[in-house]
Amino acid sequence: MELPKAELLQMYKRMVAIRAFEESLAEAVAAGTLPGFVHLGVGQEAVMVGVAAPLRPTDWISGTHREHGVMIARGADMRLMRAEIFGKVTGYCKGKGGSMHLAVYEKCAPGCNGILGPSQTINNGIALALKRRGKGDLAAVLFGDGAAHRGEFHEALNLAAVWKLPAMAICVNNQYGISGCVDDVCAVEDISARAAGYGIPGLSVDGCDVMAVYEAVSEIAKSIRAGKGPTLLELKTCRWRGHFEGDPQAYRTKEELEENRRRDPIARFAKQLLEQGMATDAELQKLRDEVERELQEAIEFTDKSPYPPEEEIFTDLSYAEGRSV
Ligand SMILES: Cc1ncc(C[n+]2csc(CCOP(=O)(O)OP(=O)(O)O)c2C)c(N)n1
Numbered sequence: 001m002e003l004p005k006a007e008l009l010q011m012y013k014r015m016v017a018i019r020a021f022e023e024s025l026a027e028a029v030a031a032g033t034l035p036g037f038v039h040l041g042v043g044q045e046a047v048m049v050g051v052a053a054p055l056r057p058t059d060w061i062s063g064t065h066r067e068h069g070v071m072i073a074r075g076a077d078m079r080l081m082r083a084e085i086f087g088k089v090t091g092y093c094k095g096k097g098g099s100m101h102l103a104v105y106e107k108c109a110p111g112c113n114g115i116l117g118p119s120q121t122i123n124n125g126i127a128l129a130l131k132r133r134g135k136g137d138l139a140a141v142l143f144g145d146g147a148a149h150r151g152e153f154h155e156a157l158n159l160a161a162v163w164k165l166p167a168m169a170i171c172v173n174n175q176y177g178i179s180g181c182v183d184d185v186c187a188v189e190d191i192s193a194r195a196a197g198y199g200i201p202g203l204s205v206d207g208c209d210v211m212a213v214y215e216a217v218s219e220i221a222k223s224i225r226a227g228k229g230p231t232l233l234e235l236k237t238c239r240w241r242g243h244f245e246g247d248p249q250a251y252r253t254k255e256e257l258e259e260n261r262r263r264d265p266i267a268r269f270a271k272q273l274l275e276q277g278m279a280t281d282a283e284l285q286k287l288r289d290e291v292e293r294e295l296q297e298a299i300e301f302t303d304k305s306p307y308p309p310e311e312e313i314f315t316d317l318s319y320a321e322g323r324s325v
């Protein structure tokens, strides 16, 4: 698929930004300055950018506990993202969402979700609202391979299929649900094969190849906008870090981790851009430098920002108040 150079470079920059942002969070956890559970999507950048880039700004994208990157892929401001994750009042949710409930409504990204399963049923609600609005927008939801074994996965797919909802169900198969390897808990080779049980198309794609993801999502979006209902897309990828920061990963070998790094989606995309003459080394370096500067600004912005005042502890806690698609 041929895309304009500016779009390709923006995709590269966003992949680099996601990794830099996530790695800076890992450093903060290690330094003890970021408390709580943080699940990072390092290694999964092609999923986030490949899904977000071909969709319209008015399409909705939601995720689970590992999807900060999707919001960066949608163009969210890293300063407000980082401030939110650090619980600062300047964050996207005034510091009350944190990592696992981060939401960026202005980018139609209703957020992460710490409970496995409901993100798909919530997404059906968004898709139903979009269908009724009738402007051809769709709702995409990312969830893990582990979540694909939950009841909500099946219930949500069935309802979306029966009601022909404009819902794109995207299973991010990073091969693990915490410490359980997918091969030990799943009897099918491709999770996308489950789509057949609901009479909808299913497709598995290399989730480390951003262009392959882009193409698959573009095609599925066309089918959904033509009123054909949902598709189940499985993106096979790998997470480079532990399930959460601090996870000793005793359940996998060093060799496996090294093999994952060989599938590096960012290095692969850079190679494609260089080989196809779409970018020079100097252009890619410039983008990496810009990301570094923007990240430093985000760190300074967060450090200088205050925590929410105590008297606001009970405000802004309603999920739905004042919100609609
Ligand atoms: C309903 C529910 N059960 C259990 C958990 C605990 N839990 C958090 S993440 C996780 C594994 C998730 O695996 P997967 O869906 O593959 O996503 P990944 O962490 O690989 O991104 C589990 C079991 C939870 N959050 N919600």
Ligand SMILES: [Mg+2]
Binding pocket: 144, 145, 146, 172, 173, 174, 175, 176, 177, 178
């Ligand atoms: Mg997983």
